[in-house]
Amino acid sequence: MVTRTLRLTAPPHTVDTVHDLLDSVWASVPDLSARDRMSLETAIIELTANVIQHANHGRGVQATLTVIAYKDRLEATLSDSGEVDHVDLEGREMPEAESLAESGRGIPLMRALVDTVEHRRVDGFNHWTLVRGREAQDVDRSSTRGMPSVSITGVIDEMARQRALEELGILDTSPEERFDRVTRLAKSLFGVQSAAINLIDGDRQWAKSVAGDAVVEMPRESSVCTDTIMGDDTLVVPELTADPAYADRAQDGLINFYAGHPLYASTGERIGAFCIYDPRPRAFTEREQAMLRDLASWVQQELSVSQELSRAAEVQQGLLPSKMLSMPGWDIAGFCQPARAVGGDFYDWYPVGEGAAITLADTMGKGIAAAIIAATVRAVLRSAARFGDVTGAVNLAAASLNADLDTTGLFVTLFHARVDMDSGEVTFVDAGHGLTVIARTDGTIERLRSHSPPLGVDIDTEWEEQTITLEPGDTLVAASDGVLDLYDGSLDGLDRVAALALLASSSQEVVDALRTRARGTSSDDVTVVVVRRDD
Amino acid sequence: MDISIIPHPQGVTEISVSGRLNMVTAARVREAIQSAVDDNRPRVAITLEQVVFLDSSGLGALIAGMKTAREAGGDVRLVKPTEQVELVLELTNMAGVLRSFDSVESAYADA
Numbered sequence: 001m002v003t004r005t006l007r008l009t010a011p012p013h014t015v016d017t018v019h020d021l022l023d024s025v026w027a028s029v030p031d032l033s034a035r036d037r038m039s040l041e042t043a044i045i046e047l048t049a050n051v052i053q054h055a056n057h058g059r060g061v062q063a064t065l066t067v068i069a070y071k072d073r074l075e076a077t078l079s080d081s082g083e084v085d086h087v088d089l090e091g092r093e094m095p096e097a098e099s100l101a102e103s104g105r106g107i108p109l110m111r112a113l114v115d116t117v118e119h120r121r122v123d124g125f126n127h128w129t130l131v132r133g134r135e136a137q138d139v140d141r142s143s144t145r146g147m148p149s150v151s152i153t154g155v156i157d158e159m160a161r162q163r164a165l166e167e168l169g170i171l172d173t174s175p176e177e178r179f180d181r182v183t184r185l186a187k188s189l190f191g192v193q194s195a196a197i198n199l200i201d202g203d204r205q206w207a208k209s210v211a212g213d214a215v216v217e218m219p220r221e222s223s224v225c226t227d228t229i230m231g232d233d234t235l236v237v238p239e240l241t242a243d244p245a246y247a248d249r250a251q252d253g254l255i256n257f258y259a260g261h262p263l264y265a266s267t268g269e270r271i272g273a274f275c276i277y278d279p280r281p282r283a284f285t286e287r288e289q290a291m292l293r294d295l296a297s298w299v300q301q302e303l304s305v306s307q308e309l310s311r312a313a314e315v316q317q318g319l320l321p322s323k324m325l326s327m328p329g330w331d332i333a334g335f336c337q338p339a340r341a342v343g344g345d346f347y348d349w350y351p352v353g354e355g356a357a358i359t360l361a362d363t364m365g366k367g368i369a370a371a372i373i374a375a376t377v378r379a380v381l382r383s384a385a386r387f388g389d390v391t392g393a394v395n396l397a398a399a400s401l402n403a404d405l406d407t408t409g410l411f412v413t414l415f416h417a418r419v420d421m422d423s424g425e426v427t428f429v430d431a432g433h434g435l436t437v438i439a440r441t442d443g444t445i446e447r448l449r450s451h452s453p454p455l456g457v458d459i460d461t462e463w464e465e466q467t468i469t470l471e472p473g474d475t476l477v478a479a480s481d482g483v484l485d486l487y488d489g490s491l492d493g494l495d496r497v498a499a500l501a502l503l504a505s506s507s508q509e510v511v512d513a514l515r516t517r518a519r520g521t522s523s524d525d526v527t528v529v530v531v532r533r534d535d
Numbered sequence: 536m537d538i539s540i541i542p543h544p545q546g547v548t549e550i551s552v553s554g555r556l557n558m559v560t561a562a563r564v565r566e567a568i569q570s571a572v573d574d575n576r577p578r579v580a581i582t583l584e585q586v587v588f589l590d591s592s593g594l595g596a597l598i599a600g601m602k603t604a605r606e607a608g609g610d611v612r613l614v615k616p617t618e619q620v621e622l623v624l625e626l627t628n629m630a631g632v633l634r635s636f637d638s639v640e641s642a643y644a645d646a
Contacts, residue, residue, distance in 0.1 A: 014559050019588065038619040045590050049558045097628045102599045105627045106591040112626040 002028040002069040003221050005203045009062050010052045018048050018065060029069045033135045040067075040074045040132050043113040046106040047128055051080045071134070078128045079159070089117055157269075161229075162202065164265035165272075168303065169310050170208055171201055178302050182274075183211035186295050190288065192278040194254070197263070197299055198225040199272035213254060214277070222249055225273035228260040232270075234289050235260050239281035257282045259289070261296035266307050274299045309341040309368075316342045316371055319378060321349050325356050327421050329472075332356070333507035334529040337482075337518050343525035344370025344412075345480045346378055350385070355421040357385050357393075360478040360529050361414045362433065364454075373410050377401060377455070381416060390418050391465045394429045398455050398463070405456030412455040415478045424470040424533055429463045431455055435481060435491075439498040441473030441535070447494060475501040475532040477510065482524035486517045497528070507532045536560040537585075538567050548576045549614075549639045553585030556593030564593065568600030568611060577609025580639040584615040589623050597633055612642040 006021040022041050026032060044067070051061060063080035094108040095101040111117055114132040121127070165171065179197055186195040194214035196207045205223040207216045220226050224246060228235040237243055237258045240250035250256045260275030274296040316338070325332050334347045344363030349356055361377050363370040377397065384396035394416055405411055415436050417428035430436065432454030438446045451464045470476060477497050487493030497514070504510045507530035518526040536554035543549055548571040556564060564581075571579050581597065583589070601611035613635040616624065624630040636642040 015557050015590075016555065016559055019555060019557075034618060035622075038622055041588070042590060042619065042623060045557060045588070049590060049592060053558065094627060097632045100598055100602055100632070102595040102602075103591070105594060109591050109623065109626055 003066065003203055004028075005064065005066045007062070007064050008048075009060065011060060015045050015049050015052065018045060021065065022067065025067050025069060032069065032074075036074060036132060036134050039113040040076060040130070043110045043130050043132070044076050044078075046110040046113075047076075047078055047130065050106055050110075051078065051082050051126070051128075054082070073134055074132045076130045079125050080128075081124065082126060089119055161200075161265075161269040161271060164267050164269040165199060165201060167310070168265060168271065168307055170303070170306055171199065171206060173208070175209060178305075179209035179299065180211070182295055182299050182302070183209045183214070186274075186276050186292070187211040189291065189295075190259075190276050192257070192276045194278065195274075195276045197272065197274055198223065198260075199263075200226050200229055205272075208272075215254070224249055224255070224258045224277075225260050225275055228273040228275065229262050229270035232262060234292060235273075236284045236289065238283055242281070251279075253279050255279065257284075259284050259292055261293050263296065263300055263303060266304060312368065312371065313338065313341040316346075316375070319375060320346065325349050325351065327351070327356055327419075329534050330356075330419070330421060331507045331532040331534060332358070332530065333511040334360075334527070335511050335515055336525070336527040337515070338366075338371075338525045339482070340367050342368055342371035344374045345482070345525035345527035346374045347478075347527055347529045348378055348382070349529070350382065352385055352418060353420075355419045358417045358419060358478070358529060358531060359415065360433070360436075360480065360527060361412055361416075362480045362525070362527070363412045364410050366525065369408065370410065373404070373408065373412065376404060377412055377414070381414075389465070390416060390427045390429050391463050394431065394463045398431075398461070401455055402459050411457050414455060417476075417478075419470075419531060424472075424474075425467060426470055426476065426531075427465060427467050429465055431461075431463065432457070433478075435483070435494060436476065436478040437494045437498045438468065438470070439475045439477070439501040441471065443502060445495055445498040447491070470531070470533045472533050473535045475504075475507070475510075475530060477501055477531075478529045480525055480527040482518075482526035483514065483528055485524050486514065486526065501530065501532070536563065538563055540567060540571065542576070543580070543639055545578070545643065546576050547578045547580055547639060547643050548574075549580045549582055551582040551585070555588040556583075556586050556596070557588060557590045558592035561592045561596035565596040565599055568596075569603060572603050572607045572609065575607075577604040577607035578643055579604050579609060579611045580614050580636075580642040581611060582614045582639065583617060583620050586617055586620055589620045591623075591627070594623060594627060594629065594633075598629070601633060612636060614639055614642055 002025060004021055004025045008017055026037050051063060061080055061082045063078055065078045068075045092107045095104045114130045116131045118129040183195040194212040196214035197209040198205050198207050203220045205218050205220055205225060210216055237246050240246040240256050255277040257278045260273040262270045263272045263274055265271050320336055336345050336347055343366055346361055348359040359381055363373045380397045380400050384393040413433040414431040415433045417426050419426050430450035431452045432450055434450035436448040453461055484493035487496050500513055501510050510530045514528055539551045541549040550567050568579055604611050613633055616635050
């Protein structure tokens with residue numbers, strides 16, 4: 001079996017892109033007859049051309065094409081994002097030759113070239129399947145055992161599977177000890193040469209963890225795990241070379257024995273397999289199978305942790321203010337990018353009286369522990385803000401958080417301010433944060449000093465309230481220390497951000513510039529709030 | 536795709552095409568035929584020996600060119616179509632209209 005998949009966006013791609021993919025399919029199936037090759041190629045090009053030409057009224061289309069060459073048949077599926085109002089596959093007859101019509105022959109030609117053409121529309125996508133039986137060959141049907149036929153259901157399942165895998169966010173990430181210890185253990189427990197956590201991603205297999213000689217990446221067609229994910233049972237192949245279904249996937253010195261158990265996404269899709277393999281054929285007892293399943297469920301739990309983390313990240317992003325503050329004469333924007341899935345930074349804003357409360361906080365530490373404390377600080381400050389002035393709110397929050405911070409040994413730096421929208425007066429408490437700066441419209445830059453320790457350091461702290469005024473055109477920027485790391489790591493970074501604020505025409509522009517800078521490079525949580533008083 | 540235009544005796548114009556004749560390249564073939572007709576040389580022979588692929592868009596261009604040529608008293612005839620081109624001509628029932636020959640000379644031997 002040979003499988004090739006192409007993701008195509010037209011424009012800029014054209015049918016020539018599809019020809020190139022097909023060339024690589026044909027090169028891998030040397031025993032294919034010329035007639036079969038020409039017929040499927042012509043049919044696929046007619047279909048693709050039709051999708052490109054007619055879909056979306058020229059607004060472009062995205063499509064995924066998969067071609068599978070089985071021993072006895074060829075299957076092609078195309079899933080495209082085009083809006084097809086009306087697909088009339090059966091109704092279109094070949095135009096009379098004498099009519100000399102210049103168009104209208106594509107669809108009838110396609111139908112004449114293959115045995116079946118199916119079209120279905122699901123979830124806003126068109127799914128087309130073309131099947132052509134291959135001309136008489138020495139058909140070895142056992143070789144298709146366990147292989148999915150690319151029926152439309154198969155394609156939809158595969159798309160769901162792929163989506164679940166991508167949502168896990170684990171592909172192409174670095175090795176992690178929590179997975180590696182399981183593969184290492186499996187290798188020594190079963191006395192095999194290789195153990196791996198393999199994920200089936202499109203047309204490749206990629207290993208999150210390998211022990212021994214296991215291969216990190218290989219084409220899906222050479223993978224045995226791709227068969228394992230067709231069912232819920234452990235797949236054991238004692239000797240690949242003795243089994244016609246697997247003989248072509250055996251590799252000298254690497255794999256001739258295989259045992260693997262499927263791994264699932266939390267939504268139930270089989271995304272990969274935990275497997276062991278060895279160049280020597282061997283038997284695999286019931287007891288060993290049970291052990292393999294146990295190890296697989298361990299891996300499964302570690303995968304669930306990854307998934308829960310990414311869900312926690314969504315929850316945490318949800319705690320950030322989603323709405324703009326509607327405060328006439330003011331322009332406020334912010335963003336928060338945790339270094340890991342979740343982080344200890346947050347920012348917040350909400351209307352209070354004739355203005356707004358603005359908060360930026362940084363919990364010492366990163367990851368889940370910091371995130372839990374950050375969520376608590378946010379909630380406590382929000383409720384405290386209703387009962388008093390800035391100092392009162394911080395005092396109340398500090399008092400109720402002290403016990404928690406003491407137990408966890410964490411502390412929190414905080415900038416909490418009230419902005420009076422009419423006067424431009426900003427009253428604030430800076431608890432050990434000290435990363436707030438004002439860019440004045442005349443080009444001067446003022447750093448706001450912090451005179452108080454962070455929350456969680458000293459229970460008897462008196463929070464010192466300060467006041468400054470933002471004149472029209474002035475901008476206040478509060479940042480976390482992750483922002484400094486986007487520059488040289490020193491406090492000068494803050495001045496650079498202020499300079500950026502002087503040049504920008506809106507708060508969002510400052511935020512966007514920092515977001516771009518932070519992309520992919522930050523080792524610390526990066527958070528910023530920009531408050532600008534309109535000219 | 537490459538196109539070359541080669542004048543032959545008796546007002547026959549050979550248009551030699553190589554590569555793929557599909558929706559990407561159809562317009563160029565159409566234009567080549569049109570330019571032969573514009574030059575008052577509507578007897579066109581299209582050499583397809585080097586064409587690895589023809590689809591319905593390419594076929595449409597040949598049909599359009601043939602209509603233009605016929606209106607000007609000429610024709611479009613095919614020379615040495617490859618197997619895939621023959622397959623498409625057969626299945627679209629166009630083989631009897633867009634006729635194929637072994638050489639440019641034999642294509643217009645009747646004239």
